[in-house]
Amino acid sequence: MSLADLAPFADLGTLAEITPCGFSLMRNGYSVSVEIENDGYSIVTSEGRQRCSGSAAVLASPIFADLARIAQNQAVLLSQQRMKGPPVPISIKIDQVAGAVPAFKAEQEPWKGLDCWLRGMQASQKLEGTDLLLIEGPAGVGKTTIVRETALLRAETFDGSTSLILQIISRGRVLQNIGDLIAFTLQDVRSNLTINQLKSLIRHGLITLAIDGFDELSDPNGFKTAWSGLNSLIEDVRGAATFLLAGRETFVSTEMMLRQLTSFKTEHDRLATLSLNDPQPEDARQWLLDKEGWDYSVLNGEFVEPIFVKGSYALRPFFLDVIAREPEALKDDTPPASDLLSYLVDIMIHREGSKFLAELDPPNREMATALYEEFVGRFLEEVARDLAENQSESIAEDALELLATVAAEGLLPDDQIAAVAHRAHTVVFLAKDLRAGHVRFAHEQLLQHFLARETLRSVGDGETPRYVRRNLFGREALEVFGHVARGKAELASQFLREVRAAIAKPSRDRTNTNLAVLGIAAACATAPDDANLLIQGISVNELYFPFAAPDGITIRDTMISILYAGSADLRHVKFESGTFISTLEINEQTQLPLPMPKYIKPQTLVRREGTTTDPREIQSFFEAYNPADADDGLAWQPEVAELLGRIERYRTFWLGTNLDDTDALGRRIISHQDWPKVYAALQDLDLVTVKSRQVSGTRPVFIHFRQDVSFSSNVELFHKLAS
Structure with missing residues (x-):
């Protein structure tokens, strides 16, 4: 133990000091001494002497960090979202990247496997070594759930022999550095720890820091701020630190990590990846068969069976969880006319509308059913808007009745508004939040869906909501928005008209940036003959093309941090002078403009083969670029x-x-x-x-x-x- 470990725990305005016997400091107004002994340490206060086996035990004690209390708070907090029932049997694989790591033992509950693996890492960690685990996988595969359940398991069984896991997530806030995330997460567990105190705990292996959604910690300079913050943190906590970084599989690659982590020491540190992938189709089908109401007649339905094939979004744990609740609805002989999420949302809205119908028993049942369904949609759009404008993932239950009243006015008869507003909080789309008295959407994808609907409607009506002026729309939000726009062609066309007019005017906030990326998604979804969309003079954080780009999209004098072009057809996009792309992500199905304009050549190129920032390698790729070559050399017409x-x-x-x-x-x-x-x-x-x-x-x-x-x-x- 060093003075630097104890100094952050000294009261404000006082200093920790080295004494002949060890260390002394003022803690919460009382004098505290830490004495070094042959077989450990003793903490001496006015109330007596407490023996500690090592420096970690000193820091974890009630006098300092009081980790037992933090574990209790964390257990209470996380247990509210405990996984119920057998989890979806996803595919899990561990890969050793740098340094020797233990084997990963597969468990039915994958968080138990992760807990066991982390114990093995802790036991074999080198002196002054830092261990990093990259947890990668597509959206909705369960990265957040596995980290949260592992953190809950550690909190409920905490005895000081293993570290607690502090899972830091943005929870809807627009943040650009790790320090802010840590501060908010410490508040969630009712901890009085400061960031500097936390660093001491990480350094001694008492806290494992899990950064969930590390790929979302971006800024106008790409991931510069996030990587810089992580490098500084690793340097500050070198000792026995462990980090978990969760992110999309295509962007936070091991190649990028080794290149960006200048603090990584190959002689001491270790890096491994835990890859999470969708379950095999037969495993997913078997999982559904164990759910109430599911049998082979449903799974083999005319329009249901084809969606359970390798590569389908239906295999994502999030979608499987939603599908599992709707066996009766999927017996319908109507083909899904929209993307899977919108299809499932429509089914769920219909079910919620039927509940209002049964409870209120209106005279004109057919007309009332359509009105109740529209009300449910409008209400959830209002909730999504409120969350976005307050940059939060949860809302007080007391506020729901007001939002429901706003959604119902002008739509339902006056004598029904109070009744529907009173029971609005029971809709299946909402779930209890970690914060008492608050609710959230059952999954972030549902939040993004209803926010997309609200954005289409409000901007199409000529309004610029506050969240459009100040928030950031990332790839997942843009993907969901594109699919929603595809299913609402008339609204999307009206939205595009308003976007064209709005971005032609100067903006001092994020309005033009957000409308530009949303406008491109809407244009791709509606496929107009001429999008007539000029993107000019802005800085874009993330740009995503959900479908083929139509004619009429021009990008000029624009800084693009990340252009996601995987499976996108950009041949009709005009990249003109002044355009700069920091990072370009492509795959085998990407179609880039030919001849290649110089403006599209990025600083970082992300492909299936790996990520590179070597200018010569990037230049060679674009010089040889030919879409026909990407298709196994097949010379298609x-x-x-x-x-x-x-x-x-x-x-x-x-x-x-x-x-x-x-x-x-x-x-x-x-x-x-x-x-x-x-x-x-x-x-x-x-x-x-x-x-x-x-x-x-x-x-x-x-x-x-x-x-x-x-x-x-x-x-x-x-x-x-x-x-």
Whole structure:
């Protein structure tokens, strides 16, 4: 133990000092001595002497950090979100990156496996070594849940032999540095610890710091602030520190970590990755069969069975959890006309509307059902807006009745408003929050969905909400917004008109930045003949294209921190002078403009093969860039390649083959000149599921494309279309 470990615990205006016997300081107004003994330490106060086996025990004691009390508070706090029932059987793999690490033992409850692995790491940690575990995986796979459940397990069994896990998350706040996150998280567990005191605990292996959503800690300079903060923190706590960093698998790569972590010492430190992936389709189906109301007749339903294939969003634990509650609704013979999240939300809203119908028993039941469903949607949009404007993930239950009243006025009869407002807090979309007397959306994806609906409506009506002026819209929010806009084409078109007018005027806040990225998502979703969207003179944090970009998007004099172009078709986007891209993320399906404009060449290139910042390597990639080469060397005809690209981006949805049964993006597929021969080839190779449904004497045909196969890389498909 050093003076630096104890100094942060000294009262304000006083100093910890070295004495002949050890150390002395003023703590909470009382004199405290820490005496060094042959087999440990003694803490001496006016009330007596307390023996401690080591320096960690001194810091953990009630006189200093009082970790036992923090563990009790954390257990109470986290137990409110305890996982109930068997978890979704996700795929888990540990990879050793730098330094020897223990094997990971698979458990039915993966947090028990993580707890056991961390114990092994603690036992084998080198002197002055720092251990880092990157927990990676796609959104909704369960990164936050596994860290939270491991933290709860440690808190409930805390005896001082292992560290507590402090999980820091933004909880809706717009933050750009780790220190702010730590401060808010310490408040959540009712701890009086300061950040400097926490550093002493991390240094001695008493606290493991888990940074959840590290990839979201960005600023206009990309991740510069976040990496700088992490490097400083690692240097400050070198001793026996352990960090967990959770983030998307494509961006917080091990290559980037080793490059950015200048504080990483290869002779002492260790780095490993814990990769979380969706469960295998059969495992997911079996998990659902154990749920009430599920059997093979539901799983093998005409329009349900094709969504449980490798690569489908339906395999994400979040979606499986929602799907598990809706077996009756999924027996419907109507194909999902929207993305999976919007489809499930519509089912849940219909169910909530039926509850109001049964309770209030209005005279015109058919009309009332539609009004109740609209009310539920409007109410949840108001909740999402309130959370966004207050940069919070939870809201006081007392406030729900007021928001429900606002949503119901002008929509429902006056004599029903009080009744629906009173029971609004019971809707299935909301859940109890960690904070007493507060509720939150059951999952962040639901919050993003209703916020997207609210944004479409309010901006389309000519309003600029406060959250649009000051918040940040990241990739996940933009992805959800694009899907919502796709299902609400008329609202999206009106939204685009307002965006064009708004971004033509100067803005001193984040209005133009947010409207620009939202406008691009809306334009991609509605596929207008000419988006007529000029993005100019702004700095963009994250730019995401959810679908193929239509004609008419021009980007000029704009700084883009991160451009997510995975599976995106950007051939019609015009990147003009003054445009700078810091980081570009692409994959095999990405279609970039040809010839390549110099403005699109980034400082950092993220691909499946890895992440690079080497200017020569990036230059070589773009000099050799040819979309045909990315498809295993298959020389597709340009028209066919374009159609396959449209199909690849449509695979989440059911495609109606009648023009009246599909959306704008679907019409661009079935009206393509090569659609008949491509469709025939896909059928012959069993790459599509074809279903029909009886409607008013006709049987429209609906198609679901295989999600576990890349069409543009399929050699059999290439030869069949070439013959």
